[in-house]
Amino acid sequence: MVLSGWEAVFFWIFSIAAIFAGLLTVMARNAVHSALFLISSLVSVAALFVLAGAEFIAGVQILVYVGGVMVLFLFVIMLVNVGAEERGNQPTMNKPRQVTTSMIFCLLLVLGLLFAINVGYRGLQKRNPTAAAQLQDQTLKPGATGTTNITTDTQRVGNSLYRFAALPFEIASVLLLVAIIGSVMLARTLKQEAAVDDLAPDVLAAESAREPELAGVTATAEEIE
Amino acid sequence: MLTLFAPGLIFLFQEESRSGVMLESIKNPDLSRFLMIGALLFVIGVGGVLTRRNIIVIFMSIELILNAANLNFIAFSRYLQATGNLNAVAGQVFTVFVIVVAAAEAAIGLGIVIALYRNKETIWIDEIDLLKW
Numbered sequence: 001m002v003l004s005g006w007e008a009v010f011f012w013i014f015s016i017a018a019i020f021a022g023l024l025t026v027m028a029r030n031a032v033h034s035a036l037f038l039i040s041s042l043v044s045v046a047a048l049f050v051l052a053g054a055e056f057i058a059g060v061q062i063l064v065y066v067g068g069v070m071v072l073f074l075f076v077i078m079l080v081n082v083g084a085e086e087r088g089n090q091p092t093m094n095k096p097r098q099v100t101t102s103m104i105f106c107l108l109l110v111l112g113l114l115f116a117i118n119v120g121y122r123g124l125q126k127r128n129p130t131a132a133a134q135l136q137d138q139t140l141k142p143g144a145t146g147t148t149n150i151t152t153d154t155q156r157v158g159n160s161l162y163r164f165a166a167l168p169f170e171i172a173s174v175l176l177l178v179a180i181i182g183s184v185m186l187a188r189t190l191k192q193e194a195a196v197d198d199l200a201p202d203v204l205a206a207e208s209a210r211e212p213e214l215a216g217v218t219a220t221a222e223e224i225e
Numbered sequence: 226m227l228t229l230f231a232p233g234l235i236f237l238f239q240e241e242s243r244s245g246v247m248l249e250s251i252k253n254p255d256l257s258r259f260l261m262i263g264a265l266l267f268v269i270g271v272g273g274v275l276t277r278r279n280i281i282v283i284f285m286s287i288e289l290i291l292n293a294a295n296l297n298f299i300a301f302s303r304y305l306q307a308t309g310n311l312n313a314v315a316g317q318v319f320t321v322f323v324i325v326v327a328a329a330e331a332a333i334g335l336g337i338v339i340a341l342y343r344n345k346e347t348i349w350i351d352e353i354d355l356l357k358w
Contacts, residue, residue, distance in 0.1 A: 002253045011254050015262040022266050022289055026273035031281050038285045045292050052303040057320050064324050069331045076335045077281055080342045093276050102275035106268050113264040121257035160314045172325045179329035183336030
């Protein structure tokens with residue numbers, strides 16, 4: 001697997017964009033800026049996926065991450081009202097000593113990872129020299145106009161997903177269902193919990209003595225009784 | 226932060242410049258370049274998790290880490306395709322599951338953030354210390 005020509009140029013452009021956007025995600029003071037930088041980092045990584053021949057995953061990445069998860073992030077940032085806390089000139093990082101320790105740890109981690117990749121990849125090339133140096137061997141069928149080639153990536157991923165990973169696929173859908181229900185349950189207010197008769201009447205009475213916002217709910221509950 | 230990664234970036238090309246194939250490696254990036262980009266993104270994410278105080282930015286850094294792992298999966302999948310491996314799309318299939326888990330994690334995590342903000346009125350992690358004594 002070796003990229004060449006314009007593919008290499010775009011590889012470097014998008015990888016540098018991904019790394020810089022990632023750095024700015026971590027460094028930005030405002031959480032909204034962080035979210036926007038993270039979006040550009042994710043889009044750059046999606047472009048790298050396209051360069052690696054995974055068009056379906058690139059599409060899923062943009063649809064799910066940028067379209068779904070990041071919108072959720074932005075909504076939550078708006079809900080918890082970060083702006084008010086940012087304006088108070090609070091430090092965005094931990095205490096200096098903690099930051100120094102983490103930086104040293106990250107430095108060691110990056111050195112170790114790059115060393116491992118260098119050594120490991122050279123070993124891989126030595127073990128299998130033809131495969132590592134092999135150029136792009138995919139022969140794609142040309143499209144109707146002849147200017148582009150048709151990729152079969154989505155077809156192959158779907159085939160593999162349903163043939164070899166049907167049970168994990170179903171488990172993943174159950175996981176998503178649980179996540180939806182769990183987040184709805186977590187984000188409910190006390191008033192909403194009381195409003196769906198989740199609390200026993202005596203607990204509700206005790207709670208409404210403490211929480212003034214529950215007074216209306218108890219009144220309606222008594223009216224019903 | 227930039228000074229942190231400068232030695233790593235020098236190290237990135239150290240070996241190649243010695244043997245004179247650095248330019249070749251930049252002109253024709255291969256599997257190891259994908260892995261290096263993934264490693265750098267991963268370390269940036271780890272740094273974000275360890276240094277930031279804002280819990281939402283910590284969640285974003287976790288997304289960055291998961292994305293770096295996805296990049297590695299895709300790169301290896303492509304590498305195996307080039308070597309003619311039969312079930313080379315397994316990496317892409319696994320990436321789909323990673324994305325699913327990331328979406329579920331984000332939904333649950335942000336639900337917890339909202340519940341936390343409602344009860345503690347804060348998103349700074351050093352002020353969330355109920356379990357610390």
